[in-house]
């Protein structure tokens with residue numbers, strides 16, 4: 001069986017012409033297979049891959065060429081500088097979603113707060129908050145049992161197992177007036193959206209929402225006032241063209257201090273508001 005060394009393997013990045021980051025993809029894939037860091041790959045580029053490592057590398061490279069995201073190939077995605085396990089059941093957490101975490105951490109509250117992350121997926125938002133605010137009580141929900149399994153494992157590894165996970169349909173089943181903060185990155189893509197083709201490896205239940213992508217956002221915003229404490233806050237991520245509707249929905253649910261937020265690329269990304 002043919003084998004090759006690290007240098008030759010990394011040179012195969014030229015095959016990833018469908019990727020914007022072929023070098024990084026190749027390094028992450030090979031580093032995962034060899035269980036080595038990217039700097040090790042550069043320092044020891046004459047390391048000869050075993051036959052099994054070679055076979056794993058070629059099969060991973062083929063999967064990447066077919067369009068599978070690196071995170072699903074290696075089962076890991078970095079978010080808030082933490083390494084989250086991801087599976088086909090979970091959305092790959094996006095850097096844009098860090099805006100929600102950042103905004104919550106900027107709030108002037110040194111007291112213990114109770115936070116709920118609705119539709120937690122891999123647990124990214126809840127775990128990032130719990131890792132920064134050990135004094136907060138953080139609860140996270142998802143409708144998917146598979147997601148909750150992955151999120152629990154991530155909480156054990158990244159947040160001292162401090163996040164409470166509950167299988168639920170949004171806020172159904174929770175006690176009234178118990179949360180200081182409601183945060184959510186719900187499904188918000190409309191069924192006909194042409195961008196969906198590029199997201200075919202991700203679970204549709206995490207992406208699509210009826211009613212122009214707004215059905216889940218509407219459910220959360222209309223229920224939220226009953227579950228927030230006085231002065232409680234809500235922050236919701238939304239699609240690039242949904243900010244004015246989300247702002248209007250918050251106003252009609254009697255939220256105040258409504259603040260539209262943009263992400264690092266200056267795209268409308270989330271709305272923050274208070275009871």
Ligand SMILES: C[S@@+](CC[C@H](N)C(=O)[O-])C[C@H]1O[C@@H](n2cnc3c(N)ncnc32)[C@H](O)[C@@H]1O
Nearest residue numbers: 091093119120121142143169170185186187206
């Ligand atoms: C866009 S993903 C966000 C995942 C994660 N919060 C993140 O930002 O990476 C939306 C999540 O909401 C969950 N979800 C969809 N409908 C739900 C519902 N009715 N109740 C609770 N969770 C739901 C999906 O399973 C999915 O994990």
